[in-house]
Each structure stands twice: as C-alpha cells, then as structure tokens.
Amino acid sequence: MGGNGGIGTNADKRPNELLGSWFVRSGWSKGELARQVNRRARQLGANHISTDTSRVRRWLDGENPREPIPRILSELFSERFGCVVSIEDLGLRAARQSTAASGVDLPWTGPQTVALLGEFSRSDLMLARRGFLGTSLALSAGPSLIEPMQRWLVPAPGSPVPAEPRPMTDPRRPGRLSQPELDLLESTTRMFRQWDAQCGGGLRRKAVVGQLHEVTDLLQEPQPEATTRKLFQVAAELAELAGWMSYDVGLQPTAQKYFVLALHAAKEAGDKPLGSYVLSSMSRQMIHLGRPEDALELIHLAQYGSRDCASPRTQAMLYAMEARAYANMGQPGKTKRAVRMAEDTFAEADEWDEPDPDWIRFFSEAELYGENSHSFRDLAYVAGRSPTYASLAEPLMQRAVELFANDPEHQRSYALNLIGMSTVHLLQREPEHSTEYAAQAMEIAKKVRSERVNTRIRKTVDTAVRDHGDLAAVIDLSDKLAVDLPENAEAV
Numbered sequence: 001m002g003g004n005g006g007i008g009t010n011a012d013k014r015p016n017e018l019l020g021s022w023f024v025r026s027g028w029s030k031g032e033l034a035r036q037v038n039r040r041a042r043q044l045g046a047n048h049i050s051t052d053t054s055r056v057r058r059w060l061d062g063e064n065p066r067e068p069i070p071r072i073l074s075e076l077f078s079e080r081f082g083c084v085v086s087i088e089d090l091g092l093r094a095a096r097q098s099t100a101a102s103g104v105d106l107p108w109t110g111p112q113t114v115a116l117l118g119e120f121s122r123s124d125l126m127l128a129r130r131g132f133l134g135t136s137l138a139l140s141a142g143p144s145l146i147e148p149m150q151r152w153l154v155p156a157p158g159s160p161v162p163a164e165p166r167p168m169t170d171p172r173r174p175g176r177l178s179q180p181e182l183d184l185l186e187s188t189t190r191m192f193r194q195w196d197a198q199c200g201g202g203l204r205r206k207a208v209v210g211q212l213h214e215v216t217d218l219l220q221e222p223q224p225e226a227t228t229r230k231l232f233q234v235a236a237e238l239a240e241l242a243g244w245m246s247y248d249v250g251l252q253p254t255a256q257k258y259f260v261l262a263l264h265a266a267k268e269a270g271d272k273p274l275g276s277y278v279l280s281s282m283s284r285q286m287i288h289l290g291r292p293e294d295a296l297e298l299i300h301l302a303q304y305g306s307r308d309c310a311s312p313r314t315q316a317m318l319y320a321m322e323a324r325a326y327a328n329m330g331q332p333g334k335t336k337r338a339v340r341m342a343e344d345t346f347a348e349a350d351e352w353d354e355p356d357p358d359w360i361r362f363f364s365e366a367e368l369y370g371e372n373s374h375s376f377r378d379l380a381y382v383a384g385r386s387p388t389y390a391s392l393a394e395p396l397m398q399r400a401v402e403l404f405a406n407d408p409e410h411q412r413s414y415a416l417n418l419i420g421m422s423t424v425h426l427l428q429r430e431p432e433h434s435t436e437y438a439a440q441a442m443e444i445a446k447k448v449r450s451e452r453v454n455t456r457i458r459k460t461v462d463t464a465v466r467d468h469g470d471l472a473a474v475i476d477l478s479d480k481l482a483v484d485l486p487e488n489a490e491a492v
Contacts, residue, residue, distance in 0.1 A: 013062035018091030019073075020060050026080050030056040033076070040072045064092060071119070075126055083127075104140045104260045105148040110232070113264040117235060118216040120257060121209050121242070139253050141286070146297045149282075152263055152275055153305050177218065177227055185215065185234050190358045192241055197362060197410045201248030202449025208245060212238040229269050236265035237359055240278050247285050248412075250451040255285060273310045276302035277359055280321050288452075292328035299325055313356050316346035317363045320371035327378040332389070335379055339372045362410065366403030370417045373397035377420055380427050390427035397421045401437075412453060415444040419456045426460070431468040435477045438464070442484050454485050 023033065030053040037056075041049035046068055059065055065073075070092040077085040106116060188211060195204045215235045223231065243258030259282045266275035279302035286295035299322045306314065323338035346368050349356075373396035380389035397420050404414035418441035425434035438460055445453045461481045464474045 016060055016062050016091045018089065022077050022085060022090060023060060026077065036076055037069065037072050040076065041068065078127060104145055104256065106260065106264060108151055108264060108267065110268045113261065113268055114216055114219045117239060117261050117265065118213065120261065121213040121216065124209050124254065125206065125213060139256055141291050141294055145294060149263065149298065149301060152267055176223055182227065182230055189234060189237050193358065194409060196241060196245055197412060200412050200448040200450030201245030205242065205245040205249065208238055208242045212242055232265045232269035233271050233274065236262045236269055236271065236274055236278065239265055240281055244281055248450050248452050252289065272306045273314050274359065276306035276310055276314065276318060280318055283321050283325065287324055287328055292325045296322065296325035311352050311356050312345050312348040313363055314360050316342045316349065316368065317360065319345055320368060323372060323375040324378065327375040328382060330382040332379055335375055339375055342368060342372060366400050366407060367413065369396045370400035370413065373400060374420055377424055385427055387428055390424050393424050397424055411444055412448050412450050415441045415448060415453045416456065419460055422460050426463055426467065431464055431471055432473050434464055435473040438477055439480060442480060446484055457481065457485060
C-alpha cells in the first residue's frame, strides 16, 4: 500500500490545519474524498493511485502527498467551493512559492512556462465549466509588474528546450506533429481571433482556453526544435487572446496572468514582435485600469525590445498606444508627437516587403484613426473636459466610425468608436448628437458579448444623464439602456 497514495516527505510532520479546515467545511467524509481523488486520478491516467480513508487521515495529520495528488485536491476543493483553492491554500506546498505561482514574477524557462500555462488554463477551464470565476488572483501594478517584464529583454541562454516527456503518453497520438497539423493549429488561432473581433470575448473564451491547454499538452511531448518554437508561438498567440477575451469580459487578474504567460511563451518562441504585441495588450489594460504610467513603461519596453524587427504596422500600433498613455498622463506635446509618429509609420506599412502576422492585421486605417482620436478624447477629459482637444478628436473619430461601419468583421471596434463619438459630442456640449451615437452603439452591443463595451455605454449614458438629464433624448436613451443592457446581464 506504501506507494499507492503518493507519499511525500514526513519531516517535522504536524497536523495540516489548512487542509483540515477546507475538509471540514466541505462536508465530505474521508471515504468520499478518497473516492473522488481516485476517480479524478483515473481521468488523468494516473491509474497507480489508489487512495483510501487511512491515506486521507495521514494527509490531515501532516503527510505531504506527491503530485498529482495536491493538484487533484486543489481541483476538487475549487469545484466544491466555487473559487480557486490553490495547492498552497491547502497547506501542501511551501507558502513562499505561492507569490511566483499566482503573481507575475515567474521563471523564464521553457519547461516551467509550459507547466504554468497548463496549470492555469486547466484551472480556468475547470471553474468556467461550472460557472465559477476565480477570486484568488490579484492584479500586479507598478514595479512589481514592470520589473519582472523587463526580463523579457534578457537574451535567452539557448534555444527552446522541450519539457520532459510525460510519464504516460496517449498511445493514439504520435509524438511528433506534421506540418499540416501545425498549419491547422495556426488557422484555428486565426479563426478564434476573428470570432473575438466579431462577437466579443464572452462567446468563445472557453474554446480558446481549451485550445491553449491542448497546445501545452503538445509542448510536453518530445518535438523537433523548429516544431517546439512554432508551438510556443501558437501558445503565445492563444494565451494573449485568452487574456484579451478575459479583459474584454471584465476578468482583469485572469487577463493579466494570461498576458504574462503569453510573453514568456513568445520569448521561448524567439518572436520579439509578438512579445511587443503582448506588452501592448498589457499596456491597454493598464490604461483601462487608470494606470497610464505603467502603460507607458510597458509600451517603451515593447518598442525597445522589437526596435530592430517589428513591421511598420506593428510600430505604428505601438506609437498609437504610447499616445494613449501620454494622453492619460495629461501630456499634450508628447501625445501629439506620438500620434504623428503613428500616422507617419503607418504610411510605410504598404511598402513593407514581408506579410504581416495575423495578430496585427486588426490594426487597419480605421483602428489607427480610432486610437488617435481616443488619445485626443482622453486628453480632453484629463484637461478638464477641454473642447479644444475634443475638436481634434472629432474628425478622426468620424473617419473611424465611417470605416468600421463597412467592416463586418470588427463589430466590437465599431461599437467602441460609436461610444467614443458619443463622448466627443458630450464634451462639445452637443447631447442630442451624443445620444444618436450611443443608441447605435447599444444596438451593436446587444450582439457583441463584451462587458467592456457595455461598461463604456453605461458610463457615457450616466454622464449624459448627469449633465443633460432633463432633455427628452437623454431620458429616452436612459430608458433604452435599462431595457437593452440591464446591469445584471451576465458576461461569461
């Protein structure tokens, strides 16, 4: 019976009070917990595990079981309580490791990146499947975010190293991927990105996380070096997209964790432009969360790290995000300079010899106009609702709205720019025009699963009600909001 329960170290054995507390609150008997552990182990292919009540008693008495038992216990208790119950929460791993495991300061090595991607996506899938959203993650900001990300610039010691093969591989799957299989992974990622642009993050997020989990499984099998690099690239794109979709539906700590893991995977793939794109997504999240100084640091890190290899389209996107950060910091001179750099660099995009990767294809002329107009709009807010900066935003925003109106693929961007136009008219004291654009945005929002879009519409309508609440058009808009986008609508 010795090895069946996964015995770990018994040094300084004391009762495990943390595990005991979760166990008592679960209402399970020792026999029930043992049976669930055995069932989950069989699902994982760990058929050597055969736990019984005496083994559960030893865990409660302080015995530290070997993997995969701690992971299985974490999953079972998470499902039971509807929140993430980590291995550390159960007292089954040294607490000093929990900061790295749950935060952003993670080891920059291939095998550990794969392991963390697999663990995090598995946890996300498990909770999402049962309608739970994890609450144990916390957002990082300031030096605790920026300093670990700076290590992206440190040259990797060597080429990507595949993780150790799993002890039990699926006999139906050959160890090495063919080129058509790799092509299919890439085309699936493109399809997911298209779905996100059309439908918002809420509709397909779980599918993206599931695909990411499959790719991390492939990375744990021995592959040729070129295949490993390609798989890390696909993993980076999927993790960035999972982060973006999480951000879009309001799961901010989850989004940040995926972005960080995506940056690690991009580094393992040796893809600096992709890494700069991941950092730009992190920067956008920091602007959304009211931390433009952090956003600027991340963009400068992205620009420096990809300065010798990013395409003009990618560089233009980074300049546009730099302008957004400066605008939110209230720096008009630097905002205008970054806007000009974005426009000038974008003009060179068509002369670039190589095809752009799919992940930057979204940055069209419409997106350029939209970003730059939002920079001037943000500057207007920071400058005390300045009509001068609002008037700079209006023609750019108008052009973005016109272009997005003819782009069925990027419906969320269309909605966001309609909302932007609505806010510009509010800044210019033109509430009737504002309500027209907000009503159009609301129609699209009903089809797009994006909590970000919904939140911005609500804020815009709230502002209109506060400033012009006695106008019939504003009253009608507020009534429409209550019917079309009720506050209790769930974002999945």
